[in-house]
Amino acid sequence: MRKLSILSISLVALLTTACNDNDDNGAPEIEIPGITFDGDIDCCSAEEALQVYKFIQTVHIVPELSLSIDGKYDITAYSSAGEFHTGYNEIFFVATKKLSGNYVKNFDISNITPLMYMIKMDKEHSTAVGAVENFDNGILAVKRGWVSFVMSSSDGGSWTLSYDATVLDGRGTLERAGITVNALPNGQTWLKSFKAGDDTYYLSLVNPTDWVTGTNAIRAYISKKSAQMTTPYALANEVFTVEIDPRMPDMGNHSSPNNVALTRQDDGSYQGEINLTMSGLWRIHLTIKDASGNIVAGGDDLDDGFSSLYWDVTY
Ligand SMILES: [Cu+2]
Secondary structure, rough: OOOHHHHHHHHHHHHHHHHHHHHHOOOOOOOOOOOOOOOOOOOOHHHHHHHHHHHHOOOOEEEOOEEEEEOOOOEEEEEEEOOOOOOOEEEEEEEOOOOOOOOOEEEEEEEEEEEEEOOOOEEEEEEEEEOOOOOOEEEEEEEEEEEOOOOOOOOEEEEEEEEEEEOOEEEEEEEEEEEEEEEEOOOOEEEEEEEEEEEEEEEEEOOOOHHEEEEEEEEEEEEEEEOOOOOOEEEOOOOOOEEEEEEEEEHEEHHHOOEEEEEEEOOOEEEEEHHHOOOOOOEEEEEEEOOOOOOEEEEOOOOOOOOOEEEEOOO
């Protein structure tokens, strides 16, 4: 026991000495498990590495989506819960060097392709997928993409996901990794589709679990079903307006004031404001208008005067 402590102390002393040596080079002293900064130009600054490290403590690994490239690099994928559910899911990617464990700053993830095999129809279809971009200001070592699943895994069908990765001199492909898409809790509907002309569009509500009582930013994406069903559904080029009418169906369908319709932003997302006056189930009735202001979906088509196109969110 005593021997062990002495050994540990000398080890710490050794490491400390090693660290102090680095001071001459001006290397910052930030301890991140498994990360060394010595002369690794591909890695981030110590500050960036710390940001990455802190960020990945807030998400969970999706083990099915890990990829090893040429025995030199590892891609690790994360989502908020380490699994997926129907509707909008963010996926985060981090690349590391196998040998040092260091993050790699510049890498690319592309061609994220989810596919669902529908057993009865013996057919495959994809779903709505967003572009992969840098996670946040300055943090190049985390890439973020999103997938909005139109259906959950079931006896009727199962999902796989593929993607391509480029890390420095390495290239790799994750080929059809099996994933599970969980159904949302009962009564929750965060993804809806509508038809305009011959086209089918998907409305993905972004992270309603973040909502609080009062005014919230409400974000969504509108994706267009691809002519070839196995091609991931990209954001629609058409510009719409999404008018919202939030009601509480369990409380006489009362509404809330000061809601703002979702309009298309520069980044391709739709954003508006939703005012939730209390917690509980909110049915957000939707009216979709085209660029000329014509109603293309929803409206007051229900008997009670509300739109049959809606998201259901309990918060
Ligand atoms: Cu399906």
